[in-house]
Amino acid sequence: MAKVEMTVNGKTVSGEVEGRTLLSDFIRGGLQLTGTHVGCDTSQCGACVVHVNGQAVKSCTMFAAEAEGAEVTTIEGIGGNDGSLSTVQQAFQDYHGLQCGFCTPGMVMSATALLKDNPKPTEAEIREYLEGNICRCTGYHNIVKAIMAASGQDVGAIAAE
Ligand code: FES
Numbered sequence: 001m002a003k004v005e006m007t008v009n010g011k012t013v014s015g016e017v018e019g020r021t022l023l024s025d026f027i028r029g030g031l032q033l034t035g036t037h038v039g040c041d042t043s044q045c046g047a048c049v050v051h052v053n054g055q056a057v058k059s060c061t062m063f064a065a066e067a068e069g070a071e072v073t074t075i076e077g078i079g080g081n082d083g084s085l086s087t088v089q090q091a092f093q094d095y096h097g098l099q100c101g102f103c104t105p106g107m108v109m110s111a112t113a114l115l116k117d118n119p120k121p122t123e124a125e126i127r128e129y130l131e132g133n134i135c136r137c138t139g140y141h142n143i144v145k146a147i148m149a150a151s152g153q154d155v156g157a158i159a160a161e
């Protein structure tokens with residue numbers, strides 16, 4: 001076991017981890033931040049996406065020890081301090097970008113990272129960026145719409161379902 005310390009959602013946190021402890025397990029089990037979901041543990045579904053030093057990362061692909069000293073943001077830290085939703089979260093709500101919600105934390109974290117790098121993505125760019133995020137329910141259409149809306153673009157331009 002080794003001590004690891006990082007900043008998560010603006011707070012310094014620390015804990016004892018094994019070398020093999022995944023960042024996703026540290027976030028969920030160690031910090032009880034269970035908004036980060038684990039759907040596959042094999043780097044396929046994207047439910048576990050968090051931001052590490054501003055980059056979207058599948059937290060099941062990284063050891064907790066590798067995040068030593070990093071700035072980590074989880075879905076719990078993406079909204080305002082007053083509990084308000086982020087622009088992307090609000091757009092998912094407004095455009096029904098979720099059904100069961102299992103993929104949603106990862107989708108929101110990925111979409112937020114996309115819009116930081118590419119504030120006005122095309123529909124094709126959004127779909128390509130989300131290739132690493134699997135949704136079993138929505139058919140993706142409303143997710144794409146929500147991200148277009150969050151970027152201030154006309155959702156009417158999106159191809160019909
Ligand atoms: S749990 Fe990390 S990609 Fe599925």
Ligand code: FES
Nearest residue numbers: 099103135136137
């Ligand atoms: S809303 Fe159910 S998996 Fe995406």
